[in-house]
Amino acid sequence: MIPTPASPPSNTAVVEARKLVKTYGNTTKNPVFALRGVSFAIQRRDFIAVMGHSGSGKSTLMNILGCLDRPTTGAYLLNGEDVSRKSRRELARIRSRTLGFVFQSFQLLPRLSARANCELPLQYAGAPGFERRKRAEEALVRVGLKDKLDRKPTELSGGQQQRVAIARALANSPSLLLADEPTGNLDTRTGYEILALLQKLNGEGLTILMVTHEHDVAACAGRALHMRDGLVVKETVHQTPVDALQALEAWKAEEAEREALAS
Ligand SMILES: Nc1ncnc2c1ncn2[C@@H]1O[C@H](COP(=O)(O)OP(=O)(O)OP(=O)(O)O)[C@@H](O)[C@H]1O
């Protein structure tokens, strides 16, 4: 059996970033300060957007939170455990058990079916075949692709491919989903559909951190962290986040009006 991630006490923050600093290059001569002391926490069931101009440090932060890289100084507590000094091997293990990733460009394997794509992270985590299949199928049902299990990515629309990628991220029941511009390659309508799916999953208890350049997209999250020059300079709490499905309906009505005016 694939070990289910140990559930920490429910009051433990999923993420606690303490004064994260990341420098690249020669740290004495010409250091590049990608992060200059970033502190914040993500609680269970949070849906957080990270915004900021190009070069502000969003990817660097995501790489650290995703256990793909380590901070130069500072601490990163994931489910209460300090992972900032773990070895690469340990980080890979934590990644495969605790984190789910969604990217702008989907990053699905083109030769594999939706189901086989979703089985991959479970395979890395050492789950036996029957369990991989079961979990992959459950995840695909959850994202609304029950009837597309055997389709390859080329036989799916962009939105459907992103759904497969989200299912793949869900398959190992992660305690945190990290999404880097998940709507960046999608048209407005499909983007809202994907945001609605993320909101639904968040409502079901999934904790999400999403990087985006767009204010309309960030408005669908519960909170936004604004980054500038390697720092979180502002935090906005959205008391009532924009409902992506409602926003989609409003957008469709506007489109219809535009078309009517043009004809
Ligand atoms: N491997 C690296 N080596 C040297 N400098 C780097 C490296 N990665 C990032 N940087 C620098 O760190 C800073 C933050 O980069 P980062 O990629 O985190 O920005 P970003 O907010 O993700 O930007 P974008 O919106 O363009 O993706 C930038 O000044 C960048 O040039």
Ligand SMILES: [Mg+2]
């Ligand atoms: Mg980036």
